[in-house]
Amino acid sequence: MRRAALLALLSHWRRRPLQFLLLVTGLALATALWTAVQALNSEARSAYARASAQTRPLELPQITAEAGYIPIEAYARLAREGWRLSPVIEGRWRSPAGTVQLLGIDPLTHPPLAAAAERQEGQDRLPGLLSERGLLVAPPGLAAALSSAPMGPEIAVSAELPPGTVLTDIATADRLLNRNGALSRLVVLPGQPDTLPALRRIWPGLALNAAGSSTGPEALTASFHLNLTAFGLLSFAVGLFIVHGTVSLAAEQRRGLFRTLRAMGLPQRSLSALLLGELLVMALAGGGTGILLGYLTAQVLLPGVSATLAGLFSAPAGNSLSLRADWILAGLGMALGGTLLAGSQALWQVWRLPVLAAPGALAWARASAGSARRLAAAGLAAALAGAAALLPGGLAGGFAFLGGLLLGTALCLPLALHLATRLAARRAHSPLAQWFWADLRAQLPGLSLALMALLLSLATSIGVSTMAGSFRLTFTAWLDQRLAADLYITARNDAQAQEIRLWLEQRGAAVLPIRSTESPFRGAPLEIYGVADHQNYRENWPVLTAAQDAWDRVAAGQGVLISEQFARRHSLTTGKMLSPLPETSYRIEGIYSDYGNPKGQIILGITELDRLFPALPATRVAVYASAATPQPLDGALREAFSLPGSAMIRQSGLKERALAVFDRTFLITRALSLLTLAVAGFAILTSLLGQWDRRLPQLAPLWALGVSRGKLARLDLLRSLALTSLTSLLALPLGLALAWVLLKVINPEAFGWSLPMHMFPKGWMQLFILAHLAAALAAAIPAIRLFRLPASHLLGVFAHEN
């Protein structure tokens, strides 16, 4: 019985292969973008985990200090009290091959690390790690770069180390990072004595962190991955609109078949089970195709994402994509769950289908139209729920608000379109115009889902492009302020830097030192910069708020300037006191913007920094040229000091590089928003083709009254464009609201900086033109079909009327 019924149900798809293709494609598209994002996230997280596993024994608890450093005395006292610990010094080291993550361990006490273990096998290099000269273990590329610049320690290669990481012994790390015995953390070793004095009683300010807690790349990049996930989810939701539309349409078209099967003795339960099975098989087919497409999409996007992660967060990310069970299963799960969600309404209608109800496609349409008000009420409730989620704050609250706003407005769309078309119909005078608006209103129920998908994708594109555009404008202005020097030079050593300074000053240029170091602060890395007291800083530095005489107090070593994200993260304001290092205390004199930097940053006077870190290399300087300075300056310097090209960076080059990293950051976001728009265009095509059967009985009488097929086809095309225009009108305010939430809620929560909002009418116009092109393209296929339709088909409408 079931086999015969199944064959009868499936015969529908055999006769409508295009509809089947649309359904599976909708599912595949929905799953593809979601899977692509999950594959990218999974790959990145796996790279972080690999890096952590090789450089951090995460299964062991760690001791950190609230102030950042653990004094060597604290370690000694803990050891005397019975604690079994292994000290670690780590930080960003400006090596001859660029800035790298330096990890210094005590090879005698530290638990085994994959990277160190590799060195021990066969070659017995561990004693070298302890030698006076020291050994730097680096991944292959970095090791080669370090070897080419002669330094004190010996260089060794380990393929196990993540990119940009150097492993060494704690003494070498202490020397290279100028820590003077200040430890970053203490690894709590297994086999501690049963009774140990409490940590805080031995040394106040220390904290025991449970195994697995980390301030590694996972924490820094969490917001980036959350953004990607949100985008993947949005694309998935848009794809589900297609699935919902095609499943509902198929259920409607087969309503007669369902009744016939029931009349021939197929129990309701069997029919529902068969439809559920059919839906699940399609979900697997569409989901499987989607996973494959997602894998290919992720492969295309991976280099961009890796570059972003490396450029923006210094986080390691692989360049090749592996097939992983987590995202494959998650993709299939989403496809199955999403299909059931999208098909639940249709299944419910079949379950409730009275076997004797008169068939009527229009009844379905009327019911849908009647539900516009209920949908709008639900939309309002969703928007209010989203707004309520915003109140407690937090990134999740921000995204919940966004979700509520988008869903709420989408649900209000059918009612808005209904009212707009009714208004237009009232103003129409010619009979054809009146028919046009009345017909358009009648088509709304069938098209509303696709139009909701279009609204969501348009609003997202507007929101994201406004956010990215506003960010870019602000970032460019900020770069102009922040990178005011004409040339940035890195000398070979301190002596050469001094020679260069004298040479330049004799030629009228101002030469300002650039010195920085890094220190942990409350478990997160903090960059500490020292700046000279110079008019250029006072005039150009992008300060957001500042106390009076702020620069004077910074120059006198009494105050600090702090970055916006650091201030936000630790709830710091101008006028409060800050202790960035043990036994230091400064008044916060001001807050400045520091876009694109996930780490906290503070600025001290250069004299104060030199007092705290006397051995910091003084090889980098910023040069402000004057009229007397020879031009081109880098050419003259190269000649005078034989400096390599890489040692000098022009301001313009640095800005270009910074903007390139910035643009790359939003590359994937833009790509995803355009793909979402493409999915929405496809949803319109699906709906229009799905309506084809119902259109003929509506158009045939008009044709019989003397309206040509060509005119009818043009009116059909116009119908799609009119609906796209109305949807675009609503998408604009929604997109701007979305941009506002991204700039004022999501960005401060995720990255720590707030941005001003700019308007880009030209960009919106381009987007609307693109949307209209997509809608025209989608409408063109059925319109051409209508134009070419033989008269006999239209006559057939009258012949089949009963």
Add this chain to the structure above:
Amino acid sequence: MLVTVQDLWKSYPGQPPERAVLRGAQLSLAEGEAVALTGESGSGKSTLLHLIGGLDGFDRGEITVAGQALSALDEPGRAALRRGPVAIVFQQFNLVPSMTVEQNLALHARLAGREDRSWIKALTARLGLEGLGGRYPEELSGGQQQRVAAGRALAVRPALLLADEPTGNLDETASAAVMSLMLGLARETGTAVLLATHSETIAAGLDRRLHLSGGQLA
């Protein structure tokens, strides 16, 4: 008796009992008997056929088909009845538009698990549908479509054929041809027929006539 209907009451939602469609209807139908059910539009002919076919529930009374009391059957049980002794032909043909004539003819028999290919082949020939097996319903005339619908019902060799104005959509000539074929085949196979019709001519050609009026049969 193949079918007995006793004191059958049926009203639709919002309908007071005194205006119920069926008000104590009584009926009995012997095996192989062909009975015409006549009455004005809205008198309840279709309702009575639907109730006997287990497509809808009734308020009071009892219907027994092939020894099974319908009030004791749940939905799957009533569905099984339609895969067993009962087959229905509707005025709207209700063919599956996505299946060919051949597939439509075999559909009910396959659902019932009683597909007899030689019988279906014979039916195809008797109904004049040879050469149309690969066509889809939309490619057939109304008369041809109804012949397929009748053939589909008879393919299960039902004990009872319920026909709800099966030729209501056809012209007189086509109607006569379809009725002649359907009733002839039913007679040959011993199938009892309960046929709702407005046509005096058709009603006159059957064994017996029942008139439905005021919710009761006479």
